[in-house]
Amino acid sequence: MDIEEQYDKIYRYCYFKLYDTQLAQDITQETFLRFYRQGLTLDNDKELPYLYTIAKNLCIDHFRKRTVESLEEITEEVIDDPTEDLISNLTLRMTISKLPEDEQELIFLRYVNEISVTAICKITGLSRFAVYRKLSKSLKWLKEEMSKEGFSNE
Amino acid sequence: MNNKLKRNIQKAFAAPEPNQQEKVRFLRSLPQPQIGMFRFILVQASYVRKSSRVLSCLILLLALFCAYSISENTLWVVSAFVPLLGLLAVTESTRSMAYGMSEFEMSTRFSLKSVVLARMSILGLINFVIIAFLTPMCCIGNDFSLLQTGMYLMVPYLLTVNFSLWIARRVNGKEAVYGCMCVAVIVSGINTGLHFVTDLIYQEIYTGWWLVLSVFLLIELAYEIHCMMKRTEEYTWNLSLTD
Numbered sequence: 510m511d512i513e514e515q516y517d518k519i520y521r522y523c524y525f526k527l528y529d530t531q532l533a534q535d536i537t538q539e540t541f542l543r544f545y546r547q548g549l550t551l552d553n554d555k556e557l558p559y560l561y562t563i564a565k566n567l568c569i570d571h572f573r574k575r576t577v578e579s580l581e582e583i584t585e586e587v588i589d590d591p592t593e594d595l596i597s598n599l600t601l602r603m604t605i606s607k608l609p610e611d612e613q614e615l616i617f618l619r620y621v622n623e624i625s626v627t628a629i630c631k632i633t634g635l636s637r638f639a640v641y642r643k644l645s646k647s648l649k650w651l652k653e654e655m656s657k658e659g660f661s662n663e
Numbered sequence: 664m665n666n667k668l669k670r671n672i673q674k675a676f677a678a679p680e681p682n683q684q685e686k687v688r689f690l691r692s693l694p695q696p697q698i699g700m701f702r703f704i705l706v707q708a709s710y711v712r713k714s715s716r717v718l719s720c721l722i723l724l725l726a727l728f729c730a731y732s733i734s735e736n737t738l739w740v741v742s743a744f745v746p747l748l749g750l751l752a753v754t755e756s757t758r759s760m761a762y763g764m765s766e767f768e769m770s771t772r773f774s775l776k777s778v779v780l781a782r783m784s785i786l787g788l789i790n791f792v793i794i795a796f797l798t799p800m801c802c803i804g805n806d807f808s809l810l811q812t813g814m815y816l817m818v819p820y821l822l823t824v825n826f827s828l829w830i831a832r833r834v835n836g837k838e839a840v841y842g843c844m845c846v847a848v849i850v851s852g853i854n855t856g857l858h859f860v861t862d863l864i865y866q867e868i869y870t871g872w873w874l875v876l877s878v879f880l881l882i883e884l885a886y887e888i889h890c891m892m893k894r895t896e897e898y899t900w901n902l903s904l905t906d
Contacts, residue, residue: 513690517681524678534681538689545694602675620669621676652668 515551516541518622519564525617526568536571540564557624558631565632604654612647619644707781715751715786719793722748726797738801738812738865742819743854748793749823750847752786754840757831757891776892783888794820807865814873815865821880823850828887832894 519540523533540563549556605613611633618624618632619640629640722744729737756779798813807815827843834842857864 512693513686516686516690520681520686521676521678525676530679530681533678534685537681541689541693598671598674601671605672605675616672617676620672648668651672 512551515557515560519560522561522617522622523564523568525614525621526565527571532571536564536567539567543567554625554628558628561618561624561628561632600658601651601655604651604658607654608647608650612643615640615643616647616651703777704781704785707778708785711755711782711785715755718751719748719789723793723796726800729800737803738805738807738815739854739857741797741801742816743851745794745797745816745820746823746847746850746854748790749820749850750827750843752783752790753824753827753831753843755786756783757828757839780888780892783891790820811865811867811870811873814870814877817877818873818880819850819854821877821884823847825880825883825887826850828884828891832887832890 516537520533520537523536523540524530527533527536540560543563544556544560547559549559551557551560605616608616615629615633618629619626624632626637626640629635630637633640635643725744726737726741729740794813794816797816798809801807801812801816802809823843823846826846830842830846831839
């Protein structure tokens with residue numbers, strides 16, 4: 510397993526939780542240090558959920574201290590697409606932000622960091638059935654909301 | 664889920680790039696965790712090519728078929744195929760050398776020496792188990808003892824492995840693989856040819872000579888492995904010159 514790729518994915522996960530670049534990077538590094546201090550390795554997928562659990566717990570620890578950036582600021586920072594894509598992405602992002610936090614996390618883990626459902630179950634403590642059900646419900650809702658806004662994802 | 668929605672979700676969750684310098688510095692300073700011997704061997708075993716595993720199983724199945732259908736001729740047929748096991752073991756162990764990746768592997772997490780040794784041990788152990796399994800089957804339909812049959816199977820195997828390792832040490836690149844293939848074919852061919860004089864060479868009075876030959880080949884194998892390990896040390900020296 511490529512450690513650099515995992516670093517980027519954990520960083521993205523921390524950023525998704527905290528919306529703070531420096532803090533996300535600090536927590537990513539702390540996550541890896543704690544992971545390796547336990548004598549664990551990333552040679553196979555088995556210990557990957559543990560890496561995410563450490564990151565998640567560290568994010569929760571820092572959660573109350575965070576300063577929430579506004580959605581507009583974040584968008585300015587990360588999106589450099591042409592206008593049409595930018596509007597579509599902004600709409601999608603705002604729609605996703607209306608979802609409950611646990612469903613946002615599921616979508617992030619499954620479709621952004623492309624983690625297996627088995628690993629997601631271990632990270633979130635949900636059953637496979639619950640993960641599939643929540644994902645399918647959220648995606649259906651997202652598609653409907655985006656259609657209402659006049660965007661097609663087909 | 665359609666790809667467009669997936670792509671859009673990925674874009675919607677895009678995060679600003681992390682500080683690259685800090686990231687690289689951190690990843691370089693990250694201590695690599697120690698790995699246990701058993702786990703290391705398991706990891707190396709997973710790198711053995713599927714084709715090698717399938718061919719080993721095929722040889723085993725062939726022996727089973729022979730034992731079932733042509734019981735009295737099983738020994739010479741199986742001993743003609745055993746060199747192929749040796750060929751698989753040597754080509755698998757010397758893969759990094761055959762494909763010119765030795766120096767690259769030197770810079771990886773585990774040293775080339777330990778990787779080569781681990782792969783040789785894994786393949787050697789698997790082949791030993793296969794030969795140990797084939798031996799009683801080859802006893803079916805003839806009067807040879809287990810020791811005799813074991814030696815009749817081990818000698819062609821060890822001959823192939825020894826000559827192949829010798830070639831792999833002296834010839835670089837893919838030519839070494841062709842050389843090893845030639846050795847396996849020649850040893851296998853000799854075995855097939857010897858089928859017509861089995862009554863002569865498999866006589867009990869020659870058992871002592873077969874034993875001596877087996878022991879000699881085992882010593883020779885230990886020497887060849889030692890030379891192979893020394894050769895990986897030479898790669899380190901080369902690497903220090905080119906750094």
